[in-house]
Amino acid sequence: MPDVVIPDKPAFKAGEVCELAQIQPYVLRSWESEFPDLGLSKTPGGPRIYRRADVERVLRIRELVFTEGLTLSGVRRRFEAEQPPAPDDLFTLAAELQAAEAANARPVTGRGAPAREVAAPVVASAPEPVVSEEARLKLAKVKQDMRSLLDLLGPPGATPPPAPARRSRRA
Structure with missing residues (x-):
């Protein structure tokens, strides 16, 4: 899929996401059912809103499904494997x-030179994270x-x- 330029704005409507990803609205809705965290919840009487990260994720799903031939469950497993x-x-x-x-x-003295370190007793502890x-x-x-x-x-x-x-x- 050629590089898609996502407009610099914080939120997108479903129609805009479909246009950017070149997919039909029913496809986007089916992806929402498979990935519940995709998009922000619909407000009563209002449209579903998508963040920039959601648009990027839709584009990634599209690439994995249409280019690599993965199923939606395969895409989910790929996302889980990629997620730290x-x-x-x-x-x-x-x-x-x-x-x-x-x-x-490090402790520092008034002139900026490192202070002398006093030998501390060795205590067995877990390594610093x-x-x-x-x-x-x-x-x-x-x-x-x-x-x-x-x-x-x-x-x-x-x-x-x-x-x-x-x-x-x-x-």
Whole structure:
């Protein structure tokens, strides 16, 4: 499949995804049933929305089905094999990052020369976890998203704005 240029926008409608991937809407719907995490859930009365990552995934599914001849269950198995194991949760990832940073930190004296290290007793422990750059970037993105949410909520203790008054329909 020739390289498809995905427009630079955050969300796409189903028709746009079908046009980009050159597939029929019923094909996209069948793929949604096989891959439930494909696209965002439909809002009541609204269209199904797809993120850029969803569009990229649809294009990958199309390539695997039409070019390599895989079935949808074969595509699912391929995705599972390509997916690296995720950390249990965000707290585990944060602990791994802190441990890696602590292992890389060295005590420094006032002039910038390394301080003399005192021999510590040898304690048998598990090796320090190695944290990939990808994990660091994911955590930084989550941290940025959390700060954005906190900014939207306002300072702690602030009262939320009052809800708009409702009009009655009495004649």
